[in-house]
Amino acid sequence: MSLHQTENTEQCLSVGLMGGTFDPIHLGHLLTAEEVRIQFGLEQVIFVPAGHPPHKNSRRISDQEHRYLMTVMATITNPYFSVSRFELERPPDRVSYTIDTVRYFYAIFGGKCKLYFISGADAILEILTWKDYRELLSICSFIAVTRPGYGLDKLTETFAVSCPEALPGIHILEIPAVAISSTLIRRRVAEGKSIKYMAPELVAQYIIKSGLYCSRDEDAV
């Protein structure tokens, strides 16, 4: 879906912003977005592939157009899902901060709409180090998605100690299928193993055709 379709502001009550690197997008992300959409009664979920995320210097991230295309292919059959190029169209030398993204969507949807930022619990655990986090917490709620076995207490304790006023705006959701991870997929491709049923078929084929993740250096620190 185009950004213009994404940004139809009519009749919007609740919108999810699914933030992530999506390198690559996989079935765990899709199941998560659908589960969140249903549980939180969202009108739509906008996938926002990260442009130049902060704290991401340890691994070379795939070209943003590859990540964008895979995200579009993965989401195209769900009428409630769309993909935004907002972070990808920022200047290449500019880090993309979540506050800029959320401000952008807040300006579009305004007070008519409740915004939820959905991402991995590991990422959300770090919010208190993010740029303008207090403003961020005041204009949107967060849904921290965890894999089975993740210590949920860590997240609640961190906020209870450092920013208790933020706790009502932080939701935690355990999604068993998030046991699939982008790291696992990249590793399996590098080892020549199948990724069938981990990512949508089109995405799996795109990865092979584009030669993505062939090198083990992808995850080098």
Ligand code: NAP
């Ligand atoms: P990450 O370190 O790549 O991911 C952290 C963990 O969360 C990984 O296990 C990852 O699994 C999982 N994850 C990431 N996105 C997810 C999603 N939408 N749903 C479920 N699990 C997800 O984190 P990241 O992707 O770089 O960052 C996540 C988001 O936070 C991005 O939108 C990024 O821009 C934002 N962020 C903002 C700031 C800031 O503004 N200062 C700082 C850091 C991150 P997979 O690898 O399988 O996805």
